[in-house]
Amino acid sequence: MDPYDSDSSGFEDEGDYTETNVLLGYASEEVLEDVVSHLGGWPAWLDNSTPPPGEFANCKVCNQPMNLLLELHGDLPEYFPNDERRLYIFSCPRKPCARKPGSIRALRAVRKTTASAPKVEPKKAVTEPKKQELQPQAPKTDIGASLFGSNSLTGSVSANSNPFSSSTAGNSNTNPFAAPAPATPASQTPKPSSAAPSAESLAESFADKVRVSSPPPSSTTQAAPEAATGPQTPWPSQSEFPEPYKQFYLDAEYETMSRPSTPAIPEGVTIDNTEEESGAGGSSDLKDALESELDKAFMKFSTRLAHNPEQILRYEFRGTPLLYSHADAVGKRLHDAKGGASGARVTTVASGASNLPRCEYCGSERVFEFQLVPHAISVLEDAVGLDDAGMEWGTIILGVCNRDCGPQQAKVTGWREEWVGVQWEETK
Template identity: 65%
Template sequence: MDPYDSDSSGFEDEDLTETKTLLGYPSEEILDDTISQLGGWPTWLDDSTPPPGEFANCKVCNRPMLLLLQLHGDLPDHFPDNERRLYIFGCPRKPCNRKPGSIRALRATRRLKSQPAPPKKVEKQQLDKEKEKKKQQAETPKPDLGASLFGATSLTGSVSVNQNPFSTSSSSSTQPSNPFASPLATTQPVKPAPSSTPSGNALSESFADKVRVSSPPPTIQPPEAAGPATPWPPQSDFPSPYKQYYLDAEYETLSRPPTPKVPDNVTIDNTEDDANGGSGAELKDALESQLDKVFMKFSARLGHNPEQILRYEFRGSPLLYSHTDAVGKLLYDPQNHSFGAKVTTTGGSRRIPRCEYCGSERVFELQLVPHAITVLEDGREGVGLGPKDDGMEWGTIILGVCNKDCGPKEARAVGWREEWAGVQWEESK
C-alpha cells in the first residue's frame, strides 16, 4: 500500500490492483473518441447553439480564455436521454493566476426526447380527500363557520400528504397550503368543541410541511430562459490555443509504490541517521513531519501512473492536493479521509456548492492533474502572450457537476450550465 495512504486496498498478488477511477492519457494519434481532447479549439453539441459569450471570458480580466479540456460526457446508465459534453477553460495570463474565476467549467446537455410532465399523485390524493370530505359533510349536519376554519376537519384535510419534510420529489406547486391562512370569517368564530381540537402530531406534521428543507430554489436563471445571449467570440479574439491531444483511457492500476521523493524545496538533515544506518522508515517519518500528508498521498497515488492527465469517476471522490487551502478545507474530512469516501453537498463540512440553476446537489465527476500542464505547455514558451505570460500554477482542478444533469426540457434543445471548478493552486515556495 502507499506509505501515505493506510486506507488503500490490498494488492492483488502483491503486484497490481485496479480501482474504479478511469485515467486519461494524452495521445497525438486520432482515437475512436474524437470528441474528448486536451487543448485545441472546442467543438459544440450543436454548432447553432454555442455557449453564451459571457462564459468565454476570464472573470478576472474579462478576456477570452483557452480550452484546457473537452470531454465526451455521455452517461447512459445515469442519464439515458441526455447527450453531455464537459469543458474546462483557463486564462493563460500570468496576472490572473491564483485568482477566483481564472478557471471556469461548463456543461452542455441536449435532451434526446422531451421530459414527461411531473407526476400528479399528490394532486390526485388531494382531490380524493376533498371528495371524501364532501361526502361526509353531506351525511352529517353542517358544522359552524369557526369549526370549518380552525377545527380538526379543516386541518386534517390540509395536513401533509407527504409525510417526509425532507423529500425533494415535490415541487412548490404541490406543497400543501398553510392551514392557518384561510380567509377571515365575516361573523364571529365559535370556539370549536374539544373533540374537534387537532392533535399535537397533526399540528407538528402540518408545520413540518410548511417549513420544508428540500432543495433550495434556483439562484440563477438558465441561459436559455434569460433572453438573447451575447454571441461566443470569434477565434480571432482568443490567444493562440494549446496544442490539441486526444484522450486515451484505462482504469487505474496501483503497483508497489516507489521510494518517496523529497521535493526540491525541502531539505532534510539525516546525516546522523545515515551514520547510524538510518532506514527508509525514518526517512518517511521525517518527510511526514515536514510536509502536508495529504499532498504526499496525492503525489504517491499519481506516482503509480505518472503519465495520467485526468482522473474520472462520476459520483466518486477527488484526490486532494492539499487540505489547508480553501478547496481542501471545503472538501477534506479528517474523520473519513480514505480514497473511497464520497464527496457531495450533504453532511459535515464536505460541501461542493449546490447547482445554482436547479438547487440540486453537485457531485464530483473529474479532475485534471499536474501532468496536464507539462503536456499543454510543451514548446509553448511565450507563444502569443509574451514571455511573462503562460505558465499554469495549479495543482489540480476538481469538477463538480449537477447531480440531476439539469437542462432544457424540450427535445433536441441544448442547454448550457456553468459548473463548479475547485482549483487547488501549487504551494508557494
C-alpha cells in the same frame, strides 16, 4: 501505506498490484476514434447553432476570452439515458490572472434525445424535508467493461479502441467521453444513440468505462427555466481568443498501482529508532509535526500519481477526488479530518450529503466527475517549448449537477456553469 490508503473506492487486490475504479486519461498526438475528447485545441459544440452564452467565454478576473484546457465527451447512459453531455474546462492564460478565483471555469452542455414528460409533484407537508438526499449507491458493476468495453481484471483497454471514444460499430452505449465526431475539432454534433444497451454493445471508450449501472437519484427540485430574461451575449469569434494550446486526443485505462516492496536490511545492521533528547526541542518538534501534517496530502497526491506518471486526467463519476492539499479553501471544503483511524477522507458525497456547493440552477447536490492533474501542464508547455505557460495549478476538480439538469425539450441544447475547485501549486 500507499497504495491502499486511498480516497477512491473499488480496489481489486491482485497480489503485486491493485486496480481502482478511477479511469486515467492520457494525452496522445495520434488521432484516435474519439475526436471529441481532447486536451487543448478549440471547443466543439453539441449543436453548432447553439454555442454557449458569450459571458461563459471570459475570465472573471480580466473579462477576456479564455483558452480551452479540456473538452470531454460526457454521455452516461447508465445514469442519464436520454441525455447527451459535453464537459469543458477553460483557463485564462494571462499571468496576472493566475491563482485568482474565476480564472478557470467549467461548462456542461446537455441535450435530450427525447422530451421528458413533466412530473406532477404531490404537495408536501410543511414538516417534510425540503430536499431529498442522495440515495445510497447500488453496488457497482465492472466499470471497466461498461466504459471501455474491457474486463477491469485485465487493467487495460481494448487495443483497437480509445477508452475515451464511443464510435464503435453497433454500439449504443457510448462512452461519456467519446462519441462519433468529425476529424475537424469543432463542427459536427454526435448523433444520439437509440438502441437498447447490451453486453455486446458496450462502448470501448473512456466514457463507457466511467458509467455505473445504478440509476440516478431522483430529486423533487424543479429545474430553472432555460429561457434567459434578456438577450444573451454571442460567443466571441475565434480571432478574439488567445492562441490555443496544441490539441491532444485522449486515451485511457483504469488505474493500477504496484505493491511497494519492503527494502531488506543487510545482515549485521541494526536500526536505532531512539531520538536524542534536547531541552530546546519542544517548539522544533511542534513545527516539524505541523509541517508534516501540511505535507501529508501532497505526499499522498504525488505518490499516487507516481504509479502512473503520464496521466493527465482522473475520472470517477460520483467518486472522490485526490486532494493536492488539505490546507487551502478547496481542501478544507472537501477534506474530512474525522475520516477514521486511518486518517482522513474526501467527502464529496458521504452519508447522503455532499460538501460540494449545490447546483445554482436546480438546487440539486453536486458530485465529483473528474480532475485534471499536473502532467497536463507539462504536455501543453512542452508542445510549445515553454517552461512556464502561466498555469500554476496542482489540480482542477470538477463537480457537476447530480441530476444533469437542463432543457426538457428534445434536441434543445442547454448550458450550465459547473463548480470547479482549483488547488494551486504551493509556493515557498
